[in-house]
Amino acid sequence: MSDIALEELIYLVITDSRNEYQAQLYTDTPANIVEIEFNKIFQQIREWINIELQREAFTCQPEVDKTLTLAGMQFNFRIDRVDTSQSGELEIIDYKSGSVDIKKWLGKRPTEAQMPAYALACIEAPIRSLSYAKLKTGEISRNGIWFENNKEDNPRFLEISSDSTKDHSKRILSNSKWCNENTTLMKQWKENLTFLASQIVSGEMPVSPKQATQSCRYCDYSAFCRISEAQPESQSDEVLS
Numbered sequence: 001m002s003d004i005a006l007e008e009l010i011y012l013v014i015t016d017s018r019n020e021y022q023a024q025l026y027t028d029t030p031a032n033i034v035e036i037e038f039n040k041i042f043q044q045i046r047e048w049i050n051i052e053l054q055r056e057a058f059t060c061q062p063e064v065d066k067t068l069t070l071a072g073m074q075f076n077f078r079i080d081r082v083d084t085s086q087s088g089e090l091e092i093i094d095y096k097s098g099s100v101d102i103k104k105w106l107g108k109r110p111t112e113a114q115m116p117a118y119a120l121a122c123i124e125a126p127i128r129s130l131s132y133a134k135l136k137t138g139e140i141s142r143n144g145i146w147f148e149n150n151k152e153d154n155p156r157f158l159e160i161s162s163d164s165t166k167d168h169s170k171r172i173l174s175n176s177k178w179c180n181e182n183t184t185l186m187k188q189w190k191e192n193l194t195f196l197a198s199q200i201v202s203g204e205m206p207v208s209p210k211q212a213t214q215s216c217r218y219c220d221y222s223a224f225c226r227i228s229e230a231q232p233e234s235q236s237d238e239v240l241s
């Protein structure tokens with residue numbers, strides 16, 4: 001497909017979508033604002049397609065319902081998108097319009113457990129990648145973990161944009177706070193999330209906020225939980241730069 005044909009197709013699709021939601025979303029919005037938003041979405045999709053075009057052929061399944069049971073607790077979720085490569089490997093994708101930090105998937109108490117949970121729920125097939133589709137103007141990219149040749153013990157932390165690929169693997173894998181080099185990420189996720197689920201199931205509620213300065217800042221129950229008497233271990237997060 002030529003660039004012109006591709007852009008015409010994108011234009012048609014988002015025009016259809018705009019027409020469909022016009023009455024619900026845009027009745028009170030000035031036409032020039034709608035036009036600006038339309039053009040922004042067009043550019044975002046165009047740039048995202050450039051990233052998609054770097055990939056091998058795949059089939060795409062949107063909004064996939066999955067169930068995961070951990071420590072007897074059942075979680076139901078809908079995954080934005082699960083692609084399947086020609087060799088049958090899965091690529092799990094979640095759309096994000098804001099900042100992303102893959103390190104939040106890691107550690108004993110992941111701040112963002114959603115993607116690790118998705119991976120565990122899709123374990124019936126080999127997983128090639130687990131990534132966020134970051135659709136933020138000026139920062140369009142695919143950020144996540146790739147398991148090369150289906151080797152769980154060799155994850156790569158990549159940030160793929162339309163014109164470059166940054167590899168954060170060395171920096172993340174060398175930090176024992178994020179990754180245990182003696183076991184695979186899948187096993188760490190299974191163990192860590194099962195432990196957290198078992199605490200919830202058992203009703204265990206230790207006073208141990210992961211980041212007290214943030215978690216407790218607006219909480220009215222500090223007198224009740226007596227956080228000032230507890231000294232939880234800090235596990236502060238960093239942000240990928």
Ligand code: SF4
Binds near residue numbers: 207209215216226
């Ligand atoms: S003040 Fe206590 S109850 Fe509130 S968030 Fe912090 S640890 Fe939890």
